[in-house]
Amino acid sequence: MKKFNKLTVLLSLVLVLILSACTQGTSGEASDEIGKESTRTDLNIGIESSPTTLIPNTDPNFVKDLHLKSIFEPLIGRNPDGTMTPLLATEWENTDDLTWKFKLREGVKFHNGEILTPEAVKYSVDYIMDEKNKSGYRGHFAPIKEVRIIDELNFEIITSEPMPTLLVKLADNMLIMEPKHMEEVGDGAAEDPIGTGPYKFVEMVRDQSFKMEAFDDYWGGELAIKEVNFRVIPEFSSRLSAFLAGEIDLLNNLPVDSIAKVKESNLGTIESVxxxxxxxxxxxxxxxxxxxxxxxxxxxxxxxxxxxxxxxxxxxxxxxxxxxxxxxxxxxxxxxxxxxxxxxxxxxxxxxxxxxxxxxxxxxxxxxxxxxxxxxxxxxxxxxxxxxxxxxxxxxxxxxxxxxxxxxxxxxxxxxxxxxxxxxxxxxxxxxxxxxxxxxxxxxxxxxxxxxxxxxxxxxxxxxxxxxxxxxxxxxxxxxxxxxxxxDVYAINQNLEFHPRVDQRYILTDVKWKK
Structure with missing residues (x-):
């Protein structure tokens, strides 16, 4: 019996030494992970349907724009209060009733590496105005006569009659397309969008999902959210269930009879606008x-x-x-x-x-x-x-x-x-x-x-x-x-920093997870 006890003690000591050695080799890594809260970099959004097309400047459909306005950008942005703000264009001037002069932001890249130039602006305008493209935005820009290129950054938009809302139309209804890509892929652009926006298109499974990832060369700098997934869930009740199950982090048009459920769940917050x-x-x-x-x-x-x-x-x-x-x-x-x-x-x-x-x-x-x-x-x-x-x-x-x-x-x-x-x-x-x-x-x-x-x-x-x-x-x-x-009533993951806007847009460059 004594021999058995000595052997047991000896084996126990050897085991302790082995475990101690292993612990010393990994203890730094383990202690770093324990108590360290990793900040998420993905975002899941509930949406009612898929985009009708991935070609911008065609179908004036809000759901389509909600997706594509993170992939493409307009010349001018809009602040929450409705005022205009520089985006792809940094300067503009109404030189007379029929002439507007613009200057582009320098060094902006499209997702395929091409540099933004006035040629892209001209192409986008011409695309809308060409009857064969059947653009639903054509009427918005009917007074535009031509885009006159001055140099590699400057251009003018000439109208046939005074157009007091040109800036509003450029902010709300025109996204800048990449001409070379459009000419190369033709109708394939409907499934392969290339813009200057903060996010690149990854894939769409119609009526199921739409995935984007952060564009590393985005002119606006690094993005907190690296991956965005739109999940198509047509019905309110199903979107709510997905939110309460933690499958989506954000949804708009929350049924008013479901506000209490979100508040009681302690999973999300409610914001209205x-x-x-x-x-x-x-x-x-x-x-x-x-x-x-x-x-x-x-x-x-x-x-x-x-x-x-x-x-x-x-x-x-x-x-x-x-x-x-x-x-x-x-x-x-x-x-x-x-x-x-x-x-x-x-x-x-x-x-x-x-x-x-x-x-x-x-x-x-x-x-x-x-x-x-x-x-x-x-x-x-x-x-x-x-x-x-x-x-x-x-x-x-x-x-x-x-x-x-x-x-x-x-x-x-x-x-x-x-x-x-x-x-x-x-x-x-x-x-x-x-x-x-x-x-x-x-x-x-x-x-x-x-x-x-x-x-x-x-x-x-x-x-x-x-x-x-x-x-x-x-x-x-x-x-x-x-x-x-x-x-608009939004259900928002309680750890997500997101604030709704009057224009209902998701400005994903402003969204981030709380640390």
Missing amino acids: SSARVIYLGLNDKEGSPFTDKRVRQAANYAINTDELLEFVLNGQGTKMTGPLSKVNDGYTETKEYKYDPEKAKELLKEAGYAPGELKITLETTNGRYPMDAQVAQAISTQLNEVGFNSTVQVNDYSTHVSRIAENEVGEMYVSSMGTQFDAIGSFNNLFIPGSTFLLHTPSKEIQQSIIDGSSIMDVEKRKAHFDKLQNWAADEAVMVPLWQQG
């Missing part, structure tokens, strides 16, 4: 539609109790509108309000020749694109039916919904929106000039000409007065049912 996006009901006025009759359009306006929808469906997350522009739009003016009046709505339908329940219409909506959109549509349908409409709701996925609006295949009434427009000119061109992707109403030739004429008024006060009249025209003619300026 009144965005520039306006939500409205489009009234399809194509031939044969009942909404060609002004009385039916007015009836729809009187039938809808917007205050009730805001209070009980949206929990107060929104600002009521009476006209086509939001209160953050520089051109906004107060217009006639169609206060909730079901008896007036019934009277107007009777005058238009419709017995109660006789006028059948389809109300089309998305489910997950806008806050509580499907629920809002169902509530609106109920209100319409109470005054004598016979409405049913059709729910579309977002891509289908946009396509149906663009091709004018949408039903008699539909939920839609207009976002990131801060000027009356852009708003009216989008909504009322034929050729726009989101054409809402085709006005008379006189009204169309008035919109065109107003677009070249350089004097700020005169331009404001001109579009004030047009806003009152839109209200008087009941060309839409204005609902609200959207209240």
